Amino acid sequence: xxxxxxxxxxxxxxxxxxxxxxxxxxxxxxxxxxxxxxxxxxxxxxxxxxxxxxxxxxxxxxxxxxxxxxxxxxxxxxxxxxxxxxxxxxxxxxxxxxxxxxxxxxxxxxxxxxxxxxxxxxxxxxxxxxxxxxxxxxxxxxxxxxxxxxxxxxxxxxxxxxxxxxxxxxxxxxxxxxxxxxxxxxxxxxxxxxxxxxxxxxxxxxxxxxxxxxxxxxxxxxxxxxxxxxxxxxxxxxxxxxxxxxxxxxxxxxxxxxxxxxxxxxxxxxxxxxxxxxxxxxxxxxxxxxxxxxxxxxxxxxxxxxxxxxxxxxxxxxxxxxxxxxxxxxxxxxxxxxxxxxxxxxxxxxxxxxxxxxxxxxxxxx
Amino acid sequence: xxxxxxxxxxxxxxxxxxxxxxxxxxxxxxxxxxxxxxxxxxxxxxxxxxxxxxxxxxxxxxxxxxxxxxxxxxxxxxxxxxxxxxxxxxxxxxxxxxxxxxxxxxxxxxxxxxxxxxxxxxxxxxxxxxxxxxxxxxxxxxxxxxxxxxxxxxxxxxxxxxxxxxxxxxxxxxxxxxxxxxxxxxxxxxxxxxxxxxxxxxxxxxxxxxxxxxxxxxxxxxxxxxxxxxxxxxxxxxxxxxxxxxxxxxxxxxxxxxxxxxxxxxxxxxxxxxxxxxxxxxxxxxxx
Numbered sequence: 001x002x003x004x005x006x007x008x009x010x011x012x013x014x015x016x017x018x019x020x021x022x023x024x025x026x027x028x029x030x031x032x033x034x035x036x037x038x039x040x041x042x043x044x045x046x047x048x049x050x051x052x053x054x055x056x057x058x059x060x061x062x063x064x065x066x067x068x069x070x071x072x073x074x075x076x077x078x079x080x081x082x083x084x085x086x087x088x089x090x091x092x093x094x095x096x097x098x099x100x101x102x103x104x105x106x107x108x109x110x111x112x113x114x115x116x117x118x119x120x121x122x123x124x125x126x127x128x129x130x131x132x133x134x135x136x137x138x139x140x141x142x143x144x145x146x147x148x149x150x151x152x153x154x155x156x157x158x159x160x161x162x163x164x165x166x167x168x169x170x171x172x173x174x175x176x177x178x179x180x181x182x183x184x185x186x187x188x189x190x191x192x193x194x195x196x197x198x199x200x201x202x203x204x205x206x207x208x209x210x211x212x213x214x215x216x217x218x219x220x221x222x223x224x225x226x227x228x229x230x231x232x233x234x235x236x237x238x239x240x241x242x243x244x245x246x247x248x249x250x251x252x253x254x255x256x257x258x259x260x261x262x263x264x265x266x267x268x269x270x271x272x273x274x275x276x277x278x279x280x281x282x283x284x285x286x287x288x289x290x291x292x293x294x295x296x297x298x299x300x301x302x303x304x305x306x307x308x309x310x311x312x313x314x315x316x317x318x319x320x321x322x323x324x325x326x327x328x329x330x331x332x333x334x335x336x337x338x339x340x341x342x343x344x345x346x347x348x349x350x351x352x353x354x355x356x357x358x359x360x361x362x363x364x365x366x
Numbered sequence: 367x368x369x370x371x372x373x374x375x376x377x378x379x380x381x382x383x384x385x386x387x388x389x390x391x392x393x394x395x396x397x398x399x400x401x402x403x404x405x406x407x408x409x410x411x412x413x414x415x416x417x418x419x420x421x422x423x424x425x426x427x428x429x430x431x432x433x434x435x436x437x438x439x440x441x442x443x444x445x446x447x448x449x450x451x452x453x454x455x456x457x458x459x460x461x462x463x464x465x466x467x468x469x470x471x472x473x474x475x476x477x478x479x480x481x482x483x484x485x486x487x488x489x490x491x492x493x494x495x496x497x498x499x500x501x502x503x504x505x506x507x508x509x510x511x512x513x514x515x516x517x518x519x520x521x522x523x524x525x526x527x528x529x530x531x532x533x534x535x536x537x538x539x540x541x542x543x544x545x546x547x548x549x550x551x552x553x554x555x556x557x558x559x560x561x562x563x564x565x566x567x568x569x570x571x572x573x574x575x576x577x578x579x580x581x582x583x584x585x586x587x588x589x590x591x592x593x594x595x596x597x598x599x600x601x602x603x604x605x606x607x608x609x610x611x612x613x614x615x616x617x618x619x620x621x622x623x624x625x626x627x628x629x630x631x632x633x634x635x636x637x638x639x640x641x642x643x644x645x646x647x648x649x650x651x652x653x654x
Contacts, residue, residue, distance in 0.1 A: 006552075050559055079557075079558045079563050079564070079567075084559055089552075091553060091576075093553060094575070095574040104560055104562070106563075106565075108557070108562040156560055156561050
């Protein structure tokens, strides 16, 4: 708890019938994703961290510096906190060029103009929009604006960076590239960050740990892959519940630790880097015997459990005798009719098959 | 009435040039053109009548008479000073009304705003009388000023400035407050997360964002000062060279010399047109 660096927060806030009470830590260089339904308290949490909201009681330390302590009345105002924010909307200052937007933070800290602009140029190049430095925000696309906003948020070297659904307002086309950029700059760059998101994939690709909020309280937390693959709260089960197979990226998909190749579509991932194959349980077909035919991903599993799920039945996998052990926890959604036809029961050995087109391969934070 | 004709515009300049030639006019019943046309005539016909009535040959001579030039000079001078006062006092007042929070008394803020907007709906002559009662020889403040410093405000040029400021300041406040509310506090919050103190964020973010709203507020306030009549005549009287501004001179001449009054009126029309065309107050050009 009392790490010398990183973020420590304990806060309680009550208003208009809503109560938030939570404790949270983020280690230096760690990315923690906060998931939760609307009204769970995610925005309130960001407000308390950035200093735009004052909790009824609480304590906040970033890198050993006390920013908030209601016990002795300490309250550091937002502009002296070193807590940056990248929101859903880029909110670039419309009257300033991209360069001046990025240089704004260093200038506010007293960096001389030339040095501030040099840093801004470097950051704009880092996020891939170096050639757009002179443009006004109105002359940039949504994706470009968000890249400039990221560079601007990083420019003052924040001790903690808050990411408030940074991909939610982007075009579908611009999202994967921005997600990859965030992974490179935030996760690989060891920027301490808190990511609020609705998207399990964002958490998976960007975060080390996941915290699930519901009605102002932490209902679930743990390593990102664990929480997302085996959700325990109803909310995380609804948004997550994806099948995830970690491994190393190669030309055709992901190679698992035991050498099995999972074929899939690469989404901006470099061969040789850590990666994860992601597919929805509804894309998994279940066979009593090994299916032949078209090239697809086929692996033996033992049925661990059957869970009714609306109008489908979810099969939970455990390793089959002599089969790969990474199948543990994978889920397949099949119709009750198919269950009856296959005569599946817990303990039976069956084959899971997934088409390569249903599998997305994402780079992951090592 | 609180937003009136000066509702602030968002800073959306980029859409200006793009006229939509393919729109089909959804939401406009055809009969609406009839009352709309009548409404336009109510405004345009009197001005056209003025142009019709004018004796164009005589106009230059009438406009360069000593009385006319003196009134024009006085009008421009007092309107300029009053507009500056509106900016210096009304500007901060607008910022406080838009951004200020008095935690336990949100109603107080609303009450303050109602008071500030009073001159928009109050007959100006009532405003002038109120000033007279406050600063007159027997007034609450006037008596004290007179005995302590020998200052007597009514019927001086200072009284003209005070009357104009009283009447015009709400125009600046409404325009600027609207611009501040439209811009929102999100940019300022962003500036704070980047390390900018409230003062720096105000200078480098807020002021540039509301500059168009501020400019239109200043133009409207100046125009209102130039046209001010009721409060001026009640509080400052009509003394040539000291308090007789253009509108007062127009009224005076209208009683005796109609041609002269028309010529002076044309001058005011020209000043107003310059204000609208050059100053382009937002909300007056259809983009607001």
